Amino acid sequence: MAEQGLSLGLSTYQAGKIFLIGLQPDGRLSLEERTLNRCMGMTVQGDSLWISTLYQIWRYENVVPDGDVSSGYDKLFVPKVSYVTGDCDIHDLAVDADGRLIFVNTLFSCLAATSDTHSFQPIWRPDFISQLAAEDRCHLNGMAMVDGRPGYVTVVSRSDVADGWRDRRADGGSVLSVATGEVVAMGLSMPHSPRFHDGKLWLLNSGTGFFGYIDLDTGKFEPVVFCAGYLRGLAFHGDFAIVGLSKPRGNR
Structure with a gap:
């Protein structure tokens, strides 16, 4: 990840978790997780992160401007929009x-x-x-x-x-x-x-x-x-x- 300059996002629907994996400024691994019931599909478009769950599709938006850092992170995704799809x-x-x-x-x-x-x-x-x-x-x-x-x-x-x-x-x-x-x-x-x-x-x-x-x-x-x-x-x-x-x- 350090060589390629990327982070990873993944979902595991049985545990109902999303994981965001990256590197801290000192090179140590960073792992953040959140609980979302039966999360599966994920996609990123620009600063938007879309995630499907059991009954909803969520759009999370990065609120950290390019070049800035918040508490050691260059991205901070917060929920902005939810579509209720049913199962x-x-x-x-x-x-x-x-x-x-x-x-x-x-x-x-x-x-x-x-x-x-x-x-x-x-x-x-x-x-x-x-x-x-x-x-x-x-x-x-x-x-x-x-x-x-x-x-x-x-x-x-x-x-x-x-x-x-x-x-x-x-x-x-x-x-x-x-x-x-x-x-x-x-x-x-x-x-x-x-x-x-x-x-x-x-x-x-x-x-x-x-x-x-x-x-x-x-x-x-x-x-x-x-x-x-x-x-x-x-x-x-x-x-x-x-x-x-x-x-x-x-x-x-």
Whole structure:
């Protein structure tokens, strides 16, 4: 972190904690944590930090001006806005080119935007999902932004019945194109966290423990690194991939 000049933010929904990890002025590790019920999705846009929780999406804003320090820290995030979504099992967040927050609404099997009048505004769903229902039909869980727009999503199965994905976790996973609705890769095991970086579509083939990328010409998953655990959460900084790793989840 010292070499790259960065800090890390991560969530762990079972413990209901977010962690901000950085370095103190003397080089020692700094760790700050806060409790947020079932926090999962996180994204940063400028001085804004967005976090999804069980019933809400929060926007935290940095109030320390560039170049200033507050109690030894160069950032201080305070809560400014909350959208009450109800339980949507939100997994992934991103801010699009228009400054609009887009999130993966896993429970309703769609991509959605925040709304001032409703729990959410659906903006896209897979062609095989016949209707919006709070049934987690395909476990739509990840979204890759391309040129400031949702480009690709990951699903655990192309199922259109309640919890239908649970029987296809071993090999039913797919990557879908948001623009066309087409399947660009299949045969994956619980894929998560797709990210378009440096001209490639990277993702976590979580059920197998492999981090790799999709060859968009062939639809084949190309594994790069095996990680002994269950993979969720992926970010890039320069040539570095930062991957979230937890214990294997068994049959849950």
